Amino acid sequence: MTAEATGVPGATDAFALTWLYVPGDRPEVVAKALVAGANVVVVDLEDAVAPDRKEYARAATADLLSEPSPLPVPVHVRVNALDSPESVADLRTLAALPALSNLAGIRLPKVTAPTQVVRTADRAPHIPLYALLESALAIENAYAIATAHPALRGISLGEADLRADLGVRDDAGLDWPRSRVVLAARAADLAPPPQSVHPDVRDLAGLAASCAHGRALGFLGRAAIHPRQLPVIETAYLPTPEDIESAESVVKAAATRPGAQALPDGRFIDAAVVAAAHRTLALARRR
Known part of the structure; x- marks a missing residue:
């Protein structure tokens, strides 16, 4: 079914409700995540990996994505911050993967300007890109980032860094940036953005309430950091009878x-x- 038929922009990504993050230096955990029930698995080379494990995480991820048989679900990779040497190595490794690799997308952290998206698209051609907006400057540039390059397939928030940047204490203080990202995605004809992670993996009631609020704001689906969060997100975002x-x-x-x-x-x-x-x-x- 096409985007036009459903009325959903970017229909390829529009029905992914759960995006499960997993550390790139833990191949055994990645293997479990692939069958945990998420719609997309995001192998993280950034925050979840210690500096002395970056090279190993990169190599292990390349091995996974070079597997000759298809993986159970699409796999994205979150690279390191785009102004870092680690990111250069990440992108070089991912761009060198076979044309028929299992890499479904690259997630770009801490994007603040459209030029970063364009440079990344040049370094890793033909790979779908997803920008994470994690600062006040990024929110101000949301639409410009969302329309920076045809390779960009989605934008979303990184709320932990955004909270720190804005000095926000109350969750309601993020509602304007959230709405800004939803509007920018729609204006750029991208899929509705997924919510940022709910950091307390034991607080399933709080997760459900937060998902209900996110759905009301126009988000679709959510990133997760533990498999137990996946059913809650699915239930919150799937239509009721x-x-x-x-x-x-x-x-x-x-x-x-x-x-x-x-x-x-x-x-x-x-x-x-x-x-x-x-x-x-x-x-x-x-x-």
Whole structure:
């Protein structure tokens, strides 16, 4: 189904709800993550890897991605900060992988300007890129970053660094940057961004509440740092039976009588409402 048919921009990525981060220097943990139920596994070469383990993590990740058989789920790699020597080595390694490798995308941390995306696309051609916005400057440049290069397939927030940069104490203080990223992604015709990680892996109730808030803001799905978070994120973002029933009634009404109209229950529907109903049903089909 195309993006046009579903009304979802960037439909290839639009139905990924869970993005599980795993340290690149722990091959045994990566192997478990690949079958943990996430839609995408993100092998991390940045924050989760100590400085003296960077080279090993890079080599282990290259070995994984060079496997001749397909991996169970798409694998992305988060490289080191783009202004660091480690990032140069990361990108050189990933760009040298075989054309049919298992690398599905590169996640770029701490992006602040569109030129960084363009340079990365030049260094690693033909590989989908995803920018992480983690500072005030990045938020100000969100749309410019989102439209920097055709290789860029998505943007999202890195909220830990953003909190530190802004000095935010209350979670509500991040709602404006969150909305800014959602708007920038939509304006650039990218998939809706996933939420940033919920750092307390034991706080599943807090995770569920935070996901509900993120869904209300326009996010779709969420990054995770532990497999136990995955079912909570899925439940929060997949349409409920009531959502599906409502969407089906809208689509049926639109098919039998095109144009703006009111349903028997008083709901008014037009083209925008119908498009939203199609998005709901398309998302429901990925159960």
